[in-house]
Amino acid sequence: RDLRMDWEREARTGMPEAVLCEPKSADQIDRIVAGAKTAGRALLLTRLSPEHHGLLAAQTRAALDYDALSATAIVPAAHGPAALIPGIGIVGAGSSDAPVAREAARTLTFCGFAAPTILDVGVAGIDRLLVNLPQIRSFDVVICVxxxxxxxxxxxxxLVEAPVIAVPTSVGYGVAAGGTLALHSALGGCAPGVVAVNIDNGFGAAAAAIKIMKR
Amino acid sequence: RDLRMDWEREARTGMPEAVLCEPKSADQIDRIVAGAKTAGRALLLTRLSPEHHGLLAAQTRAALDYDALSATAIVPAAHGPAALIPGIGIVGAGSSDAPVAREAARTLTFCGFAAPTILDVGVAGIDRLLVNLPQIRSFDVVICVxxxxxxxxxxxxxLVEAPVIAVPTSVGYGVAAGGTLALHSALGGCAPGVVAVNIDNGFGAAAAAIKIMKR
Amino acid sequence: RDLRMDWEREARTGMPEAVLCEPKSADQIDRIVAGAKTAGRALLLTRLSPEHHGLLAAQTRAALDYDALSATAIVPAAHGPAALIPGIGIVGAGSSDAPVAREAARTLTFCGFAAPTILDVGVAGIDRLLVNLPQIRSFDVVICVxxxxxxxxxxxxxLVEAPVIAVPTSVGYGVAAGGTLALHSALGGCAPGVVAVNIDNGFGAAAAAIKIMKR
Amino acid sequence: RDLRMDWEREARTGMPEAVLCEPKSADQIDRIVAGAKTAGRALLLTRLSPEHHGLLAAQTRAALDYDALSATAIVPAAHGPAALIPGIGIVGAGSSDAPVAREAARTLTFCGFAAPTILDVGVAGIDRLLVNLPQIRSFDVVICVxxxxxxxxxxxxxLVEAPVIAVPTSVGYGVAAGGTLALHSALGGCAPGVVAVNIDNGFGAAAAAIKIMKR
Amino acid sequence: RDLRMDWEREARTGMPEAVLCEPKSADQIDRIVAGAKTAGRALLLTRLSPEHHGLLAAQTRAALDYDALSATAIVPAAHGPAALIPGIGIVGAGSSDAPVAREAARTLTFCGFAAPTILDVGVAGIDRLLVNLPQIRSFDVVICVxxxxxxxxxxxxxLVEAPVIAVPTSVGYGVAAGGTLALHSALGGCAPGVVAVNIDNGFGAAAAAIKIMKR
Amino acid sequence: RDLRMDWEREARTGMPEAVLCEPKSADQIDRIVAGAKTAGRALLLTRLSPEHHGLLAAQTRAALDYDALSATAIVPAAHGPAALIPGIGIVGAGSSDAPVAREAARTLTFCGFAAPTILDVGVAGIDRLLVNLPQIRSFDVVICVxxxxxxxxxxxxxLVEAPVIAVPTSVGYGVAAGGTLALHSALGGCAPGVVAVNIDNGFGAAAAAIKIMKR
Amino acid sequence: RDLRMDWEREARTGMPEAVLCEPKSADQIDRIVAGAKTAGRALLLTRLSPEHHGLLAAQTRAALDYDALSATAIVPAAHGPAALIPGIGIVGAGSSDAPVAREAARTLTFCGFAAPTILDVGVAGIDRLLVNLPQIRSFDVVICVxxxxxxxxxxxxxLVEAPVIAVPTSVGYGVAAGGTLALHSALGGCAPGVVAVNIDNGFGAAAAAIKIMKR
Amino acid sequence: RDLRMDWEREARTGMPEAVLCEPKSADQIDRIVAGAKTAGRALLLTRLSPEHHGLLAAQTRAALDYDALSATAIVPAAHGPAALIPGIGIVGAGSSDAPVAREAARTLTFCGFAAPTILDVGVAGIDRLLVNLPQIRSFDVVICVxxxxxxxxxxxxxLVEAPVIAVPTSVGYGVAAGGTLALHSALGGCAPGVVAVNIDNGFGAAAAAIKIMKR
Ligand SMILES: Nc1ncnc2c1ncn2[C@@H]1O[C@H](COP(=O)(O)O)[C@@H](O)[C@H]1O
Ligand SMILES: Nc1ncnc2c1ncn2[C@@H]1O[C@H](COP(=O)(O)O)[C@@H](O)[C@H]1O
Ligand SMILES: Nc1ncnc2c1ncn2[C@@H]1O[C@H](COP(=O)(O)O)[C@@H](O)[C@H]1O
Ligand SMILES: Nc1ncnc2c1ncn2[C@@H]1O[C@H](COP(=O)(O)O)[C@@H](O)[C@H]1O
Ligand SMILES: [Mg+2]
Ligand SMILES: [Mg+2]
Ligand SMILES: [Mg+2]
Ligand SMILES: [Mg+2]
Ligand SMILES: [Mg+2]
Ligand SMILES: [Mg+2]
Ligand SMILES: [Mg+2]
Ligand SMILES: [Mg+2]
Incomplete structure (x- = not known):
């Protein structure tokens, strides 16, 4: 048996188990989804590319709410969605950061939190950021992509009082290729109160934001 | 004029201005401390090594509450310290991580927060961690060094529900020298809810923890 | 002549010659397998992807016991398999590590050793590891993937007395992409008794485990 | 003979020969300065630390206008200084960037250009930058440190129309140590019109600014 | 809304907004081009590969002047092109650098500047450079690819008095793969007056050259 | 309390607790050694440079058997040493590798194992290795430095049947500086049966060898 | 005009111009080959993959002697080949190094030198090397791949008196991927008399060997 | 015994044994020199800094011809020096490269070869190179530092027909610090016929040049 789902994780840590699909075979994902259905569990799957999604069994695909932009899929909860809890906001620098911002948003709504998103407010034209400051300042936690x-x-x-969770993305080329530059800017910057997650890890940023809201 | 203190930072972001001393000349630090005294401002100075501290003017040193282990100095507030707010805890893997853990603790108490600290509970002997779990689980935010x-x-x-702020330290040699390995472990790990700050940045971890407590 | 098989390696070092297929042309592999058949030698081929396997001559493919998950192929020994020698165990952190764990297992059984495997017991849910500890503690050598x-x-x-051979895998993204992070964790960790092989090198870990068993 | 001064460089490229002292022996620098005196040439020496300066011959030191903060020395021109040409401005993020900003300023004035400098206007407190914008917008070329x-x-x-010459400095620790992060930010940023020179290369930035002014 | 064009950039900084297409979806590019048409704005699109271009809506492609070699596309201005302003020249080391040189040239002509180009004059056969020196010396700014x-x-x-804007390209293999070597040579060289932009960033070099011409 | 010795480690894993001194303060080491004396425990201290050793309390130094070459110190067991167990051998490439080879040897004898050592048999003069092969082939486990x-x-x-534990050292300059090259050679080599520990980690190699001998 | 062939290179440096095809468009290569035909020049083309070769004009392909293994093509000299000059030998570690060894061999024969080749004599089975030593010792220059x-x-x-030109190849995975490890071993090794060329650069090794033979 | 001198190396490879002193203890060097004296062997010692040299026994120092600039020492041959063999030349880019150029020169003369040296002819002022071309073209082998x-x-x-042995030096700062940039330029350049040795390895370049002369 190569699969051991950690269904107790939610009770232990406040965040449900999630599945990182990229390195898994279609067969493994099929069995994981079947297991969740059988157990009556809601489940989040991340980094499931459209090509990968296309290789899954028809039955698996039917069980999934799939979103290609963010490469996420959801096995919905039996009981319908509850009202979303406000407080977390997503701010993104460029329109190219949309997939990662969406991964964070999908994780938030999967866990019952609203995910208002403000994109394309990068510093090359800083006015775009400043006009949106009032809304941004209303968030309890800011996910910045x-x-x-x-x-x-x-x-x-x-500019804000809330904690800022930085999600560096792999958008860029040359010295900016792969996201290391953005990651290091998040870590090595001079404004205190920034914490970082891994490159392109919208899921992890959402998980941390939820833990902050829940404390 | 080469110095522009950002005294409004606290109002704007909830964290007071702090001074990174390492790359500054003794003369610059002397003038910064004098400025804080004149303005009646409390001030935190970080990464001030004992050697560097020894180069400061006698008058500056007299104004400072200096701690060699953490290499921090404080210009105390005029009004005495208030009661410390509980909720944040510091957990450290090895006794070698003490200086960084102390930097976080000094920042917390400077800002009015308690800083209970549990050191030397690294995973090589995981029982040391497990016996301390009840206390760790009582924290709202965990700074992990x-x-x-x-x-x-x-x-x-x-193992915990609280958000975990990882502070990688530069303790290690060979492939672990400099702290990049610990940093990447914080970012690339599989347990969601971990966020990271820069290597040895106890100050930044405390700043983020405070912002989380204040939200 | 571009091929010189080292058939004496087994006598000299205790491990038979094996073939790393990735950088070889189909034509070279065809000739190597033909040579082994002619010489009446059992042979292990590693890192032979399904696509690469598909390019081999039909005759070659017919001679091979191929396993796509681990990308290994075996030219079986003339005499059937003997009873497998127990003592080595394989423990894997995630289900995504299955291909590398299987490469180690295939190498072990090819050489006459049993390969009991426990997967998906990573530390994010440490209970999964602890419940399997009794079995793991029964191994003489542990291959950890x-x-x-x-x-x-x-x-x-x-947690164990046996030597631990760490096989870092390339599973991960961002700072964890490519396996360097896992490799460095194996080398730079604080628990003595860990030795490491190259990233994704299940074969090498098995070879070392066998040498340990044979000493 | 191990020294060949390129006295024709000014005629050929518009910038006089300058001497990078760090990797040279005191004996070599002594001979270079003596050669400039003999030839009646003004000369700029960079990266000459106070310790290194202390090792030079007394006669050499007497011939030099030395500045410890920027680690530069000047053999002055026979004819006194002319009026400084305006147009180039220096903007620095932190007070810790003062040595590099000063290296640029010393190079500018050595070559006959004014060097107005605005320090400690980094983005953590962006108002400090915005209040200085009118002056900054008056520059034809901006050197940003x-x-x-x-x-x-x-x-x-x-925010400005002028070309921006970025000088990344080695100020920082952890992921920001050594200046690579600042350099990559200069190169990989999204606001067009930024060009970069090497880390801590205030001299090179000034040289480029002068070439731009002279075109 | 995931798109916020910075139409005021030209007024603020002298360079019009441009669109980096590589990380954007076809749908996003379609909407950006439609927005430019509606607003009556000329627009430059960069790093739009032929494959990517082929995925755009027919209507978008009809609106674009596309050049495959440089992977650039232009939404032309309503008023026809004005006479091109001379002064900037492009010099390239190898014929393999043609795509990047062309990206710079397309940006220049889009902005109203001439773009005379001299390719394949690398130092392995330095005579090819020397015979072209007179023309190169006539440029006010040199973009060197x-x-x-x-x-x-x-x-x-x-060899020249003009400022040299270095554009390192990703042409090369082994230690030269990816362009880091060329970039570092531009930054770490011994001839003052060189400034650099990101690897393969012909667009940024042109933007900087224009800012220099406009000062 | 910043110190939690893991005295149960030996029972749990077969290797006694050891102390990595480099990042610890003299005060911490003094207290650790005092604790071991009080508890009647033998203790191994590693990476304790002569300078660092000189900063310890006189009482601490008196309790230690210190070896400067390997930078190790030992708090001896109350009962005298037993006869050393044979089977492990140390082979070193150059005389410059002596300190690391000695760290391994000291760890072995501290734990009750003999540590025959053959140095300066590197491949530049391969005969030096070949003449020593018979002795090397007699070892059950080879530590290769x-x-x-x-x-x-x-x-x-x-050339040997025994498992080879590679200890890369930081001996070298240029591309070989710091030991990464030797480490990668150990991991990326073509001869199966090599496992590696961290750079300069003679202690870890000995620990692994002992675990292998004990299985 | 984007192409300037350096036909005088042979007279100047002893090695004829050669064309690195990888980064060139099919159209550029077509024009280069046509130019060589027109000029009556023999020409060597390197790094021309089978796919790339397939994109060339039929007329170009007809003019070329193409070898897929080494990815080289030759426009033959008008006068037939002369007798090949002996003295240079090629020694390769693994059969996987055949393509690079062949690139060196093709360059040698193109320039009129013999290219005896001994492959698959790597150190994991050192006897394979030792039995071939007599032949290897007969070479004046050894290219080692x-x-x-x-x-x-x-x-x-x-083991040999001749100079050894090391050609590291990109064969390997994990820490050995890409060839940097082999390159650093060539440079950082302890046996004097090794010089290195770029990773996979069989062409450059042959060029250097020829220059050595011609001196 | 930790020392095994390879006195047969000269017979086997044409280059005598040499001693890399940096990582050796003074005691080891003392014993090596005493051994050479006893054996009546000439010996070259490299990378022996003045501080390290000062730690040697008086008797050792008396036996050595020490040169501080190149950090080399020589145990002279009993028979006096023979006439030096011409053919190898050393060309250096900057006066800062003098120590490495001298290490090469000392190795050459130790082995009986002349070492004409031309320094400070770097490309920033290319005329300095061109005027020295006739002499440089007279060399059979060029060591370029x-x-x-x-x-x-x-x-x-x-520009030359002779093989060029590149010795990159660690002279430089920022992106050029440590010598990797110069090394990569030597390896990744476009002019065939360049081979490289390790950073600062004047000794190795001389050894290779001698092997070329001897072939
Ligand atoms: N996109 C993601 N980024 C980081 N971690 C993830 C992501 N998706 C899932 N995870 C976590 O990664 C862990 C390991 O993945 P798995 O191999 O699916 O068990 C899961 O338990 C999740 O907590
Ligand atoms: N090829 C390019 N290289 C660097 N920057 C670019 C390039 N093309 C456009 N840009 C800039 O990148 C910014 C961010 O791109 P976008 O994501 O399109 O808003 C644009 O505003 C442009 O100024
Ligand atoms: N030289 C060494 N290299 C690697 N690990 C060591 C070394 N010396 C001690 N250790 C281990 O490192 C762990 C952490 O060190 P400490 O910070 O002293 O608790 C110890 O428990 C030892 O198991
Ligand atoms: N495979 C190769 N590796 C390294 N350099 C090469 C190779 N093939 C050709 N060259 C050289 O690279 C130079 C630049 O290539 P090109 O862009 O074709 O002018 C040529 O003049 C050749 O000397
Ligand atoms: Mg899982
Ligand atoms: Mg400040
Ligand atoms: Mg083989
Ligand atoms: Mg000079
Ligand atoms: Mg934009
Ligand atoms: Mg401990
Ligand atoms: Mg060419
Ligand atoms: Mg030796």
Missing amino acids: AGMEGALFSVLAG | AGMEGALFSVLAG | AGMEGALFSVLAG | AGMEGALFSVLAG | AGMEGALFSVLAG | AGMEGALFSVLAG | AGMEGALFSVLAG | AGMEGALFSVLAG
Whole structure:
């Protein structure tokens, strides 16, 4: 048996088990989804590309609410969705950061939290950020998504009181390729109160934001 | 004029201005401390090594509450300290992580928060962690300090509900030298809910924890 | 002549020659397998992807026992398999580590050793590991397979008496992409008794485990 | 003979020969300065630390106008200084960037250009930048000096019409140590019109600014 | 709304908004181009590969002047092109650098500047450079495009008075793969007056050259 | 309390607790040694440089058997040493690898194992290795210590039946500085049966060898 | 005009111009080959993959002697081939290194030199090397081709009098992926007399060997 | 016994044994020199800094011809020096490269070869190179020493027929610090016929040049 779902994780840590699909075979994902259905569990699947999704069994695909932009899929809960809890906001530097911002948003709504999103407010045209500041300042926790040089993390953290969870993205080329530059900007910046998650990890940022809201 | 203190930062972001001393000349630090005294401002100075501290003017040193282990100095507030607010806890993997854990603790108490600290509970002897779990689970936010391979971040985050702020330290040698390994373990781990700050950045972890407590 | 098989390796070092297929042309592999058949030698081929396997001559494919998950192929020995020798166990952190764990298992059985395997016991849900400890403690040598931040290596080595051979895998993304992080966790950890092989090198881990069993 | 001064460089490229002292022996620097005196040439020496300066011959030191903060020395021209040409401005993110900003300023004045300098206007407190914008917008060329995550480069370039020459500094620790992060932010940012020179290369930025002014 | 075009950028910084297409979905690009048409704005799109271009809506493609070699597309201005302003020249080391040189040239002509280009004058056969020196010396600003070891940057900067904007390209293999080597040669060279932009960033070099011409 | 000794480690894993001194303060080491004396425990201390050793309390130094070459110190067991168990051998490439080889040897004898050592048999003069092969082939486990390009690991593993534990050292300069090259040679080599520990980690290699002997 | 062939290179440096095809468009290669035909010049083309070759004009392909294994093509000289000059030998570690060894061989014969080749003599089975030593010792210059950990370079250089030109190959995975490890082994090894060329650069090794033979 | 001198190396490979002193203890060097004296062997010692040299026994120092600039020491041959063999020349880019150039020169003369040296002819002022071309073209083998961006390697190799042995130096700062940039320029350049040795390895370049002369 190669699969051991950690169904107790939610009770233990407040965040339900989620499945990182990229390195798994279609057969493994089929069995995981079947297991969740059998157990009557809601389940979030991340990093499931459209091509990968296309390789799943028809029965699996029928059980999934799939979103191609964010490459996420959801096995919905038996009971319908409850009203979404407000407090977390998502701010993104460029329109190219939309997939990662959406992964965070999908995780939030899967867990019962609203996910208002403000995109394309990067620092090259800082007015776009400043006009949106009042709304951003109303959030209890800000998830900030940015690629390239990630300057938005420091600028934003210098302007708001809420904790800022930085999600560096792999958007960029040359020295900015792969997201390391944005990640390091999040970590090495001069504005205190920024914390970071892994490159392109919208899921992890949402998980941390939820834990902060729940404390 | 080469110095522009950002005294409004506290009002704007909830965290007071702090001074990173390492790259500054003794003369610059002397003038900053004098400025804080004149303005009647409390001030936190970080990464001020004993050697560097020894180069400051006698008058500056007299104004400072200096702690060599954490390399921090404080210009105390005029009004005495208030009662410390509980909720944040510090957990450290090894006794070698003490300086960074103390930097976080000094920042917390400077800002009015208690800083209970549990050190030397790294995963090589996991029982040391498990016996302390009840106390750790009582924290609202956990600052987790670890060097070397940083395995404590994932293990801890899999056991508690609170958000875990990982502070990788530069403790280690060979492939673990400099702290990059511990940092990457914090970011690339499989237990959701971990966020990271820069290597050895106890100050930043405390700043983020405070923002979380204040939201 | 571009091929010189080292048929004496087994006599000299205790491990038979094996073929790393990835960088070889189909034509070279065809000739190697034909040579083994002619010489009446059993042979292990590793890192032979399904696509690559599909390019081999029909005659070659007919001679091979191929396993797509682990990308290994075997030219079986003339004499049937003997009873497998117990003592080595394989422990894997995630279900995504299955291909590498299987490469180790295939190498072990090819060489006459049993390969009991326990997968998906990573540290994010440490109970999954603890319930399997009694079986793991019964092994003489433990091959531990893990990707991402590789925290399992240290945790496991702190719990067992047997030597732990760490096989870091390339499972992970962002700072964990490619396996360097897991490798460094294996090397830079604080629990003594861990030794490491190359990223994704299930074959090498099995070879070392066999040498340990044979000493 | 191990020294060949390129006295024709000024005629050929518009910038006089300058001497990078760090890797040279005191004996070599002594001979270079003596050669300049003999030839009646003004000369700029960079990266000459106070310790290194102390090792030079007394006669050499007497011939030099030395500045410890920027680690530069000047053999002055026979004819006194002319009026300084305006147009170039220096903007620095932190007070810790003062040495590099000063290296640029010393190079500018050595070559006959004014060097107005505005320091400590980093993005963590963006108001400090905005109040200085009118003066900054009056410059024909802006030399922007910043360490850590170098967010100032993008923010500034999004606000001014002049070309921005970014000088990343080695100020920072952890992921920001050594200046690579600031350099990459300068190169990988999203605001067009930023060009970069090497880490801590205030001299090179000044040289480029002068070439731009002279075109 | 995931798109916020910065139409005021030209007024603020002298360079019009441009669109980096690589990380954007076809749908996003379709909407951006439609927005530009509606607003009556000329627009430059960069890093739009032929495959990506083929995925755009027919209506979008009809609106674009597309150039496959440089992977750029242009929404032309309503008023026809004005006479091109001379002064900027492009010099390239190898014929393999043609795509990046063309990206710079397309950006220049889009903005109203001439773009005379001299290719394949790398230092392995330095005579090819020397015979073209008179023309190169006539430029006010030189954009120098080179991959591999990027030796041309230093050699050229030692021969001309104009500022040299180095564009390192990703042409090369082994240690030269990806363009980091050429970039570092541009930054770490010994001839002052070289400034650099990101790897393959012909667009950014043109933007900087224009800002220099406009000052 | 910042110190929690893991005295149960020996019972749990077969290897006694050891202390990595480099990142610890003299005060911490003084208290650890005092604790061991009080508890009547033998203790191994590693990476304790002569300078660091000189900073310890006189009482601590008196309790220690210190060896400067390997930078190790031992609090001896109350009962005298038993006869040393044979089977493990140490082979080193160069005389420069002596400190690391000695760290392994000291760990072995501390734990009751003999530590025959053969140094300076690197591959540049391969005869030096071949003449020692008979003795090397008599070992059950070989600890192989090498810096620079680490070619000895592969050559040795191709010649012996015993498992080879590679200890890369930081001996080397240029591309070989710091030990990464030797480490990668150990991991990326073509001779199966090599396992590696961290750079300069003679202690870890000994620990693994002992676990192998004990299985 | 984007192409300037350096036909005088042979007169100037002893090696004829060669064309690196990888980064060139099919159209560029077509024009280069046509130019060589028109000029009556023999020409070597390297790194021309089968797919790339398939995109060339039929007329171009007809003019070329193409070898898929080494990815090289030759426009033959008008006068037939002369007798090949002996003295250079090629030694390769694994059969996987055949393509790079063949690139060197094709360059040698194109330039009129013989190219005896001995493959698959890597150090994991050192006897394979030793039995071929007499022939290898007869060479004036040895081109040594090896990937993975590149241990063959040091071993060989310790056994022969001739200069050894190391060609590291990109054969390997994990820490050995891409060829950097083999390259560093060539450079950081302990046996003097090894010089290196770029990863996979069989062409450059042959060029250097020829220059050595011609001196 | 930790020392095994390879006195047969000269007979086997044409280059005498040499001693890399940096990682050795003074005691080891004392014994090595005493051994050479006893054996009546000439011996070359490299990378022996003045501080290290000062730690040797008086008797050792008396036996050595020490040169501080190159950090080399020589135990002279009993028979006096023979006439030096011409053919090898050393060309250096900057005066800062003098120590490495001298290490090469000392090795050459130790082995009986002349070492004419031309320094400070780097490409920033290319005329300095061109006026020295006739002498440089008279060499059979050229050792080219350069730091920073190492552009001299390609330029020189495009101008001479002799093989060029590149010695990258660690001269430089920022992206050029440590010598990797110069090394990569030597390897990744476009002018065939360049081979490289390790950073700062003047000794190795001389050894290779001698092997070329001897073939
Ligand atoms: N996109 C993601 N990024 C990071 N971690 C994830 C992601 N999706 C799932 N995970 C976590 O990764 C763990 C390991 O994945 P799995 O291999 O599916 O067990 C899961 O338990 C999740 O907590
Ligand atoms: N090829 C390019 N390289 C660098 N920056 C670019 C390029 N093309 C456009 N940009 C800039 O990148 C910014 C961010 O792109 P976008 O995501 O399209 O808003 C744009 O506003 C442009 O200024
Ligand atoms: N030289 C060494 N290299 C690697 N690990 C060590 C070394 N010395 C001690 N250790 C281990 O590192 C762990 C952490 O060290 P400490 O911080 O002293 O608790 C110890 O428990 C030892 O198991
Ligand atoms: N495979 C190769 N590796 C390295 N350099 C090469 C190779 N093939 C050709 N060259 C050289 O690279 C130079 C630049 O290539 P090109 O862009 O074709 O002018 C040529 O002049 C050749 O000397
Ligand atoms: Mg799981
Ligand atoms: Mg400040
Ligand atoms: Mg083989
Ligand atoms: Mg000079
Ligand atoms: Mg935009
Ligand atoms: Mg401990
Ligand atoms: Mg060419
Ligand atoms: Mg030796």
